[in-house]
Amino acid sequence: MSGGIGYYVHHHGDGHRQRALAIARSAPLAQITLIGTGLAGRTEGLPCLDLPDDRLAEGLGFDGHDHMGDRPRALHYAPVHHEGIRKRAARLTDWIERERPALLVVDVSVEMAMLARLAATPTIYFRLGGLRDDPAHLDAFRGARAVLAPFHRELDEPGMPDWVRSKTRYCSGLSVSARSVEPRRRDTILAVFGNGGAGGDGDALAAAARATPSQQWRVIGPASRPKACPDNLSLLGWVQDAGSEIARAGLVVGAAGDGLVSAVIATGSRFICLPEPRPFDEQISKARRLAALGVAIVLESWPDASDWPGLIAAANDIDPDGAARLHDPDGARHAADFLIAIAREGKPRAST
Structure with missing residues (x-):
């Protein structure tokens, strides 16, 4: 495998970071760098690239709306004249040029997936639940080497297009939880x-x-x-x-x-x-x-x-x-193995 694996972690909630940590801990043979906003000191010793905030105003939550009427349909969130977004784009592409990663995992951001592709870097795109058949999501899925869903295929949205499902690797068990040895x-x-x-x-x-x-x-x-x-x-x-x-x-x-x-x-x-x-x-x-x-x-x-x-x-x-x-009790390891295989071989494996 030439180059390591970058792993973009969205900052809304904490589930994205927890998934990333579970997978990265199961990937001893690959160097995974976590990338995102507010990650410094929260990656359990894993390498980290901290990015400037992309929210519209400091201290506000993130609702995914940029209130831009002229946004291209291939993007979800692209406000203009935003210094944080300019700096995070520059910082990511500088890291890509310097580290030359074999793969960028995106959990989740259509914009980061598109930016990585423009910087000649293949992606794996996390697909969350719900009917994500809008133009921006479909372009992110289409441009990715593979799509990874953090749930069992029986929990998938029935309305998703068949070609997206066939490109999806279902990875349940991306959680550190296990059955307690103590009485319930x-x-x-x-x-x-x-x-x-x-x-x-x-x-x-x-x-x-x-x-x-x-x-x-x-x-x-x-x-x-x-x-x-x-x-x-x-x-x-x-x-x-x-x-x-x-x-x-x-x-x-x-x-x-x-x-x-x-x-x-x-x-x-x-x-x-x-x-x-x-x-x-x-x-x-x-x-x-x-x-x-x-x-x-x-x-x-x-x-x-x-x-x-x-x-x-x-x-x-x-x-x-x-x-x-x-539930797959070895879900994190299976996801890590899947990412390493794609990074090494440059092509996805069949869905399971």
Whole structure:
């Protein structure tokens, strides 16, 4: 393999970084450089190229909208006269010229994939859930050596074009979570809120806990403080080992992001899924597939407090081993092997 592998990590949420770390730790024979905004000090010792921010204003979240009416259809986000974007483009192309990578993995950004191709660098493009058949995504898929989906093929959006599916390598199990060696706490409900969403409503969580006094509610991730906190509700904030919390809980409540869905499936946890709004209906699509396969209870919005006892009973009827086929315990290693093979051979392997 001539040159190493660059791996672009999007800065919205933390799932992209977690995937990158899982894969990079499984690739001892290849030097992987993580590339992205805000990565310095967060790559567990892996080489890193930190890029300037591309958001429209400092401190704002990233919603993917640039409000440009004259943007080419092959791009999603291309504001003009933005110093951060000018500098990040220059920094990436300078790194490509200096390091001459064999491959750039893009998770995710149509613009980074196009920039890499213009800089004569082949790409592997991560395809998230939802119906991504717009011109920009299709061009990114078409220009990539292969497309990598961080989920099992049974969770894919049925409406995706056949040629995209045939170019896709499905890699489930891109999570560090595993089944706990400790006993599962059947009386514990774990509510999980990620970095890319609105966070938990403390008063709604408190009402749910009061409606289910025999359950212990534990909340990880961002959540507001309730006006009055019942004794069976604990707000833990950010925790170092979310996977262990998920594995020990009797029931997990959370959104349909790839990281949480992967962790729930990996640990064999029962799941109540509340998909959050995302571009291309990413989470809604994934949640519908989970419901169709009978491996999760799916709700459109946070339920009334009085509904929780019935929902918990319904979730307890889910076969905890029913989703086992959707998880590859060696998923990160298989993804790393796939990337190394393409970097070495210069061509993709068949989809699995």
